[in-house]
Amino acid sequence: MAEIELSALSKQCLDRRIGDIDTLTKETSMWAQERNIKKATIKWKFTKNDARSKLNRHYTKLQN
Secondary structure: OHHHHHHHHHHHOOOOOOOOHHHHHHHHHHHHHHHHHHOOOOOOOOOHHHHHHHHHHHOOOOOO
């Protein structure tokens, strides 16, 4: 989820050169406040069970 938020930040807020750290801090804080006020969520395209079946090969099996 962090990668998704960083991607949104990059596209929505950091789409231009920002000259100094103070401006960067102020702009990213305002962006985060707006996302929190809007209660921005992620709309997943697949279910938890779909993810488990598709990603199963990436996880090692635990033996009892």
